[in-house]
Amino acid sequence: MKKTKPTIFSLGHSNVSIWVFTQKLKENKIKILVDVRTIPLSRFCPHFSQKPLQKTLASENILYLYRGRNLGGRGVNTEYEETIDEVVDMVKRGEKVCVLCSEKDYRKCHRYTLLTPSFEERGVTVFHIEYENENKTTKHSK
Template sequence: MKEVFTIGYAGFKINEFIRVLKEYKINSLIDVRSNPISKFYEEYNQKNLEKLLSSTGMIYRNYRKEFGARQEDKKYYKNGYLDFNLYTQSNNFLEGIRKIEAGTKSNYTFVFMCAEKDPSTCHRNIMVAREFYKLGYDVKNIRSDGSYESQESMEKRLVERYFPNRNQLTLFSESISWQQMVKRSYDLRNSEIGYRIDEEAGVNWQVI
């Protein structure tokens, strides 16, 4: 089965970060930050990270255009925040998928990197990795202790968050399937974490 990883660098010191990538035999890192600079983790700034990964034989690429959470085109901000369902149908996003699929066939093992420790709070999973999961990829979300969480497990956590009383439905409650709960949970999370536009100031490229 095809596989793809995700990771949040905030949970790692840089040496441990590199060790974990090697442990999973990852050879290509896809940085999905729209602005690949960190105020608090300078070793993860684009130039520093790219140089370090290169020295260990890994490839670094920034896919802000394809997979970034902050897109400039306001048509993707349907409700004031980036609509993941809408943006994942864009030409840029689909081109990103095409490039990853081509790389996978050429024996590259990819990890999508952003900042947050928990994949359920980051667009690297809720927007990006979700689409690869739908394409049949085995998505492995690397935790800060070096273990990983499957996409199925992460989805169960989302449903537990948004449908905690799902087993207590009454005769008067609307019937909803598991898949509907999963989809609704992704949408609710999108509404919480989706990047929001200030209509007067435009897109705020905040460094995080």
């Protein structure tokens, strides 16, 4: 029997409605959302700022974790590897985890350029959720 690799999901909120966003999470059975935005605020879409988002997710039984201080795309952080390992451990325990940033196109986001290689090095497949197209499982090429 072939064992499937652990999978983590990735999603950018962009300017979609909170309803569309939560539907995507529910379609993919996400139970933990890890916010990897350096600054968890949105002036243009306030429903994606940390407190309102956390409240909405709680009403959908999705746990919100902020890890942007360590996994954000700006600057070097000494706790980066440790925090990547924390997220990978959740995935390997069978949790349905999704990392969140604001950029809709994962190819233009640190979810792809920085986090995806780190997850893949640890044996985790990254599945990028998209709004218009089919979701994408990527293999990051260096």
